[in-house]
Amino acid sequence: MALELKYAQYNNHMKPYVPIDCEFHDRIEDAAVRKKRVTIEFWSGEIQESINAVIQDIRIEDGSEFLILDSNKGSIRLDDIVSVDGNVLLPILEK
Numbered sequence: 001m002a003l004e005l006k007y008a009q010y011n012n013h014m015k016p017y018v019p020i021d022c023e024f025h026d027r028i029e030d031a032a033v034r035k036k037r038v039t040i041e042f043w044s045g046e047i048q049e050s051i052n053a054v055i056q057d058i059r060i061e062d063g064s065e066f067l068i069l070d071s072n073k074g075s076i077r078l079d080d081i082v083s084v085d086g087n088v089l090l091p092i093l094e095k
Helices: 022-033
Strands: 037-044 047-061 064-069 075-077 081-084
Touching: 022 047, 022 081
Parallel strands: none
Antiparallel strands: 037 047, 037 081, 047 064, 064 075
16 A cells, blocks of 8 residues: 655655665654654755654655654655754765
């Protein structure tokens, strides 16, 4: 069953998904488990946006991971996130 994501509302490009840093992923999962309201900064095409929401879940659709947000606020692809509550997502450096 395909997810009915509002991702297109925030970001209409479908670039190849780039996995995020594991430690940052753990922080996101912790916020989701605790149902903590967080401020998420993310890229929406060429524009950086911000939203305050509770992370309901993290789901995988077509090989990309998405935050599922509360109150029909939609979803955000993980590799479009800039920061969560001021914790900046740094790029994974290749070894």
